[in-house]
Structures are given as structure tokens and as C-alpha cells.
Amino acid sequence: xxxxxxxxxxxxxxxxxxxxxxxxxxxxxxxxxxxxxxxxxxxxxxxxxxxxxxxxxxxxxxxxxxxxxxxxxxxxxxxxxxxxxxxxxxxxxxxxxxxxxxxxxxxxxxxxxxxxxxxxxxxxxxxxxxxxxxxxxxxxxxxxxxxxxxxxxxxxxxxxxxxxxxxxxxxxxxxxxxxxxxxxxxxxxxxxxxxxxxxxxxxxxxxxxxxxxxxxxxxxxxxxxxxxxxxxxxxxxxxxxxxxxxxxxxxxxxxxxxxxxxxxxxxxxxxxxxxxxxxxxxxxxxxxxxxxxxxxxxxxxxxxxxxxxxxxxxxxxxxxxxxxxxxxxxxxxxxxxxxxxxxxxxxxxxxxxxxxxxxxxxxxxxxxxxxxxxxxxxxxxxxxxxxxxxxxxxxxxxxxxxxxxxxxxxxxxxxxxxxxxxxxxxx
Amino acid sequence: xxxxxxxxxxxxxxxxxxxxxxxxxxxxxxxxxxxxxxxxxxxxxxxxxxxxxxxxxxxxxxxxxxxxxxxxxxxxxxxxxxxxxxxxxxxxxxxxxxxxxxxxxxxxxxxxxxxxxxxxxxxxxxxxxxxxxxxxxxxxxxxxxxxxxxxxxxxxxxxxxxxxxxxx
Ligand SMILES: Cc1cc2nc3c(=O)[nH]c(=O)nc-3n(C[C@H](O)[C@H](O)[C@H](O)COP(=O)(O)O)c2cc1C
Ligand code: SF4
Ligand code: FES
Numbered sequence: 140x141x142x143x144x145x146x147x148x149x150x151x152x153x154x155x156x157x158x159x160x161x162x163x164x165x166x167x168x169x170x171x172x173x174x175x176x177x178x179x180x181x182x183x184x185x186x187x188x189x190x191x192x193x194x195x196x197x198x199x200x201x202x203x204x205x206x207x208x209x210x211x212x213x214x215x216x217x218x219x220x221x222x223x224x225x226x227x228x229x230x231x232x233x234x235x236x237x238x239x240x241x242x243x244x245x246x247x248x249x250x251x252x253x254x255x256x257x258x259x260x261x262x263x264x265x266x267x268x269x270x271x272x273x274x275x276x277x278x279x280x281x282x283x284x285x286x287x288x289x290x291x292x293x294x295x296x297x298x299x300x301x302x303x304x305x306x307x308x309x310x311x312x313x314x315x316x317x318x319x320x321x322x323x324x325x326x327x328x329x330x331x332x333x334x335x336x337x338x339x340x341x342x343x344x345x346x347x348x349x350x351x352x353x354x355x356x357x358x359x360x361x362x363x364x365x366x367x368x369x370x371x372x373x374x375x376x377x378x379x380x381x382x383x384x385x386x387x388x389x390x391x392x393x394x395x396x397x398x399x400x401x402x403x404x405x406x407x408x409x410x411x412x413x414x415x416x417x418x419x420x421x422x423x424x425x426x427x428x429x430x431x432x433x434x435x436x437x438x439x440x441x442x443x444x445x446x447x448x449x450x451x452x453x454x455x456x457x458x459x460x461x462x463x464x465x466x467x468x469x470x471x472x473x474x475x476x477x478x479x480x481x482x483x484x485x486x487x488x489x490x491x492x493x494x495x496x497x498x499x500x501x502x503x504x505x506x507x508x509x510x511x512x513x514x515x516x517x518x519x520x521x522x523x524x525x526x527x528x529x530x531x532x533x534x535x536x537x538x539x540x541x542x543x544x545x546x547x548x549x550x551x552x553x554x555x556x557x558x559x560x561x562x563x564x565x566x
Numbered sequence: 567x568x569x570x571x572x573x574x575x576x577x578x579x580x581x582x583x584x585x586x587x588x589x590x591x592x593x594x595x596x597x598x599x600x601x602x603x604x605x606x607x608x609x610x611x612x613x614x615x616x617x618x619x620x621x622x623x624x625x626x627x628x629x630x631x632x633x634x635x636x637x638x639x640x641x642x643x644x645x646x647x648x649x650x651x652x653x654x655x656x657x658x659x660x661x662x663x664x665x666x667x668x669x670x671x672x673x674x675x676x677x678x679x680x681x682x683x684x685x686x687x688x689x690x691x692x693x694x695x696x697x698x699x700x701x702x703x704x705x706x707x708x709x710x711x712x713x714x715x716x717x718x719x720x721x722x723x724x725x726x727x728x729x730x731x732x733x734x
Binding site: 210219220221222223224225228259260261262263264294296298299300301302303304315316317318319320321336377378379380381385386387417421452454456460464465468469472475476 | 591592593594596597598599600601603604625627631634635638639640641642656657658659661662663695696697698699700701702703707710711712713
């Protein structure tokens with residue numbers, strides 16, 4: 140079942156999109172549906188945000204004030220900087236108009252006249268692809284003043300980031316659009332009351348918005364039948380690591396991980412065993428091989444074993460992988476990306492990285508394992524934004540689930556690795 | 567030199583027109599800062615103190631604020647760099663597919679370390695975080711624009727040669 144990355148050649152082109160029913164939902168909605176009808180449909184569909192937190196989209200939209208003197212804004216989050224995530228760029232490339240149509244429907248639903256698409260600066264190519272699609276849609280009267288002859292008007296602008304993972308966090312993203320450093324804001328006030336330039340603002344992920352046209356077109360009952368009812372629809376699984384065919388696969392929620400790995404990704408390279416899988420981008424607690432063998436990929440199933448679906452960026456690691464080195468690299472990332480506003484995050488991420496480095500250098504002590512857990516627990520929940528948690532979770536859970544890997548290194552037993560992080564592409 | 571002259575030196579008339587258009591995208595023209603800094607960097611390769619001051623005059627933003635912004639975002643260069651900026655990803659998906667070895671290979675080959683530029687001013691190399699292209703690991707970005715994917719030593723050798731030829 141594909142909702143977004145449909146198997147239609149050249150769907151990125153406006154005329155092909157139109158000839159496959161594109162923008163007809165917008166047309167119909169502007170004629171036959173009130174803004175509240177759209178919000179109710181999205182609410183009933185149980186669509187949950189695809190940006191990492193799984194927050195119910197319809198509910199989020201109801202936080203926006205209905206009557207206000209102030210302008211309202213939509214931020215479309217295409218920062219996509221969580222290591223292991225590369226799905227939104229696939230939408231920009233393969234089906235940008237469905238994302239644009241979804242953005243327009245969302246703006247209509249919430250009474251928004253300006254939407255900003257925040258895209259990470261490195262996605263230069265994809266920024267240009269989306270800009271082309273936006274330009275084409277402007278020319279055809281789908282975006283701009285008096286859309287399709289109605290009195291609904293909305294502009295869509297791209298805002299290019301400049302390299303900062305933290306700008307994916309919604310309040311940092313708004314500061315970045317305002318021309319400031321990407322510092323997360325203390326909440327409350329929440330964006331729906333005090334967002335961009337102090338005005339009511341909603342932030343949604345690109346994939347979330349790309350789902351909207353199909354939900355409005357086919358109705359919530361149709362959507363609820365796809366995948367897991369509590370987390371319905373499809374997910375764009377971006378799968379990387381030691382598999383034969385890495386890539387983005389759109390599959391129903393609840394698809395077993397092993398189906399993704401074996402049936403879609405061509406299995407493990409050289410038929411090796413799995414050692415660890417990160418299920419949803421590097422901040423999500425990892426899965427052991429045993430967990431990987433049986434897990435279904437949806438919010439509830441992953442939560443039940445102490446992990447989360449995140450951005451559905453799946454990183455698969457084989458038996459030769461040095462887990463402690465991987466964790467050190469993850470910690471190095473969060474240390475580098477911490478904006479430094481909160482002491483637990485700024486100091487804690489440095490501690491985590493240094494302790495892991497020490498263990499990898501053969502200077503670790505067994506007490507270090509408790510120290511790692513302790514430091515991560517002191518970061519978790521004590522910071523302005525969730526980057527602190529994102530840094531803490533992988534450490535806490537990797538130490539818990541793969542403790543023997545750490546102990547072997549500390550006790551200097553040979554960690555049976557034929558080659559450290561065997562190089563596949565450089566052979 | 568007054569502000570106007572500065573800006574004419576920094577930007578062409580077309581660019582100034584473009585900047586006016588960008589400003590109209592935001593209710594507050596200060597929000598045009600990132601896009602304007604991108605214009606400067608794409609034109610000059612980096613953002614100098616003088617450029618920051620000119621941009622400040624143009625958008626009515628204090629220099630200190632601009633300096634803070636330029637140094638916050640990793641893609642903005644506040645120092646001149648080589649003609650070809652090689653940014654090699656060593657984050658997890660790339661690392662487990664040989665990203666670190668690739669970085670070391672390039673570093674040894676060019677005789678420079680992380681964030682250094684070759685003596686002929688041609689190449690600057692940098693180890694970077696995930697570039698959102700993990701499916702094609704190991705990979706690197708060149709000059710903040712092009713992605714080069716599924717890299718091998720052979721591909722790197724060929725690519726460096728081509729980039730060198732293109733930029734002398
Ligand atoms: C450190 C950090 C980085 C984030 N990066 C992204 C991102 O790159 N893309 C994204 O859509 N959401 C990201 N988020 C989540 C956003 O804050 C926000 O919840 C999301 O964009 C809301 O969209 P959704 O409800 O449609 O999922 C990040 C959150 C944190 C704490
Ligand atoms: S948790 Fe970290 S990244 Fe988030 S605001 Fe605090 S210091 Fe900045
Ligand atoms: S880890 Fe290198 S591109 Fe994502």
C-alpha cells in the first residue's frame with residue numbers, strides 16, 4: 140500500500156500529478172468542505188506526526204486559535220537531520236506536489252496565509268526541486284492570491300537552513316526562520332499561542348503533510364484500515380547499514396522489521412547475523428537481535444519494548460560491528476549539536492562522549508558503565524528541549540542491552556572482531 | 567564609505583533586487599538574514615567581517631548578532647577556505663560502511679587534517695555529521711551543494727582529479 144511514493148513515473152511533474160487526480164482534492168475541499176470539516180477528518184483519521192514524536196496531527200491543529208487578529212503560520216519541517224533519516228528528501232524528489240497540496244489543505248483548515256518550508260541547507264538539490272514545483276503551482280493558480288478563484292489565499296516560501304541539527308526542533312526552527320541562532324525556546328508558551336514572531340504557529344513534518352490530500356480524498360475510514368489502527372497509514376522507512384539494498388520503502392505501519400530487511404532490503408550483506416538495529420533515527424533506543432527478529436514497526440509495538448518509531452530511519456548493524464564505537468560516535472554527534480543553553484545537556488553530552496572514548500581507548504573502568512547510566516539519567520527530562528533526551532536514551536539503553544560488549548572492552552578481552560568496523564565499500 | 571556604496575560593492579543590482587524580493591517573504595526584514603548570508607557565501611566562498619557589516623547595514627541588524635548567527639551555523643564559513651570543500655560524513659550509517667577510513671584516505675592523500683586547506687588553496691577537508699543520505703553511505707558533499715555517494719577509493723581518486731582540473 141503506497142500513499143505517498145506511488146509507482147507512477149514522473150509524478151514529480153505537475154501535469155502528471157494533475158492527470159493522476161492531483162489538486163482535485165484541494166479543488167473539491169475549497170468548494171464543498173469547511174475548514175472544520177478538514178480538521179475533523181484529520182482528527183478522525185488518527186494521523187500521527189511523522190517527525191519523530193507521533194503526536195496526533197488533528198489534535199495539534201485544534202490548538203490553533205480560530206478567531207484572532209494575528210496572522211497565523213505553518214512551518215513545514217524538512218530539516219531531516221536525525222542521523223539515519225533520509226525520507227523527506229524522497230518526497231521532495233518523487234512527489235513534491237502532494238506535499239504542496241497537503242500544505243495548502245492544512246493552511247485552509249487552520250486559516251493560515253503563509254507557510255514556510257524549512258529545509259536543511261545541505262539539501263541544495265532538493266530545495267531546487269521543490270522550488271521548481273512551487274513555481275509551477277504558483278503559475279497554475281494553486282498557490283498565491285485567490286486560489287482557484289476562491290477567496291482563500293496562501294503563500295509558500297522555502298527557508299534554507301545552514302547546518303544545525305537542533306533547527307529540526309520546532310522552536311529552534313522558528314528562531315532560525317526569524318534570522319536568529321537556532322536556540323530552542325522554553326515552553327510554555329507553546330507555538331500555537333506564541334510561535335513565529337509571537338504569532339500562532341503550527342509545525343508539521345513534511346511526510347505528515349504529504350498524507351493529508353489522500354486522507355481528505357478517501358476519508359478517515361479508509362485511512363484507519365491501513366496498518367495499525369492506533370498508528371494508521373504507511374511510513375517511509377529509510378533503511379541503511381549492513382543490508383543489500385538500502386533505500387526508502389513506504390510500507391504499512393506494523394510491518395515486521397524482518398520483512399523490511401529480508402523482503403525489501405535484500406537481506407544482510409554476505410548473509411551475516413544482525414547484532415543491533417536502531418529503529419527510528421540515532422536517538423531511539425536500539426534493538427537487540429532477539430528483539431529485531433520479532434518486532435513490528437509501529438508506535439505501540441516499539442514503545443512496549445522501551446524504544447520508539449522516531450523518524451522510521453532504520454540502521455541495521457551486523458555481527459562485526461563495534462557497538463561501543465558506534466555509541467561513541469552517536470554521543471559525539473549530540474555533543475557537537477547541543478546548543479549549550481542547558482547545563483545538563485551541554486556538560487552531560489561531553490561527559491558521555493569522553494567516558495565512551497576512554498572505554499574505546501582501553502582505559503575504561505567497570506564503574507564507568509554505571510556512570511554512563513547515571514549521567515544520561517541526569518540529562519533526561521532536565522532540559523529545555525528534547526535533544527537532551529535524544530542524547531541520553533541511546534546511551535542508557537545501549538549500555539543496558541549490550542552490557543557485555545562494554546565489559547569485554549573494559550576487561551580487555553578480545554572483542555571478537557575480525558576487522559574493526561569492516562569496510563564494505565572500500566574493499 | 568557609506569552604507570549604500572558598501573552594499574553596491576558586495577551585491578550586484580540584480581542581487582539587491584533579489585534581496586528585496588526575499589525580504590517580502592517575511593513580515594520582518596531581519597528574517598531575511600539567513601538567505602542573504604547564503605547569497606554572500608555562494609558569491610565569495612566565505613563571509614568576512616566586512617561582509618557581515620554590510621549585511622547588517624542592509625537589514626538593519628547589529629554586527630554582533632550576525633557574527634553570532636554565522637558562527638552558530640556550521641555551513642557558514644567565517645574564514646576563507648579552499649576552492650573545493652570536501653565534507654565527508656562519518657556518522658553511524660557512513661561509519662559502519664567505511665566513512666572514517668574514507669576520511670583518513672582523503673586526509674592522507676591530500677596531506678591535510680580535519681578543517682585544513684591544502685597549501686595550493688585547492689582543497690579543504692572536513693569531517694561532518696549525517697547529511698541525510700545514509701542509504702548511499704559512505705558519502706560526501708562538495709561545496710555545500712553536490713552529493714557524491716557510495717564512495718570507494720577508486721571513485722575518490724577519480725573525483726579528486728576531476729575537481730582539481732576543473733578548479734585550476
Ligand atoms: C533535537 C530535535 C530535532 C528534531 N528534528 C526534526 C526534524 O529534522 N524533522 C522533523 O520533522 N521533526 C524534528 N523534530 C521534531 C519537531 O520538534 C516537531 O515535533 C515535528 O516537526 C512536528 O511535526 P509532526 O507532528 O508532523 O511530526 C526534532 C525534535 C528535536 C527535539
Ligand atoms: S537540551 Fe541541549 S539542545 Fe536543547 S536547549 Fe538545552 S542545551 Fe540546547
Ligand atoms: S550517516 Fe552519513 S549520510 Fe547519514
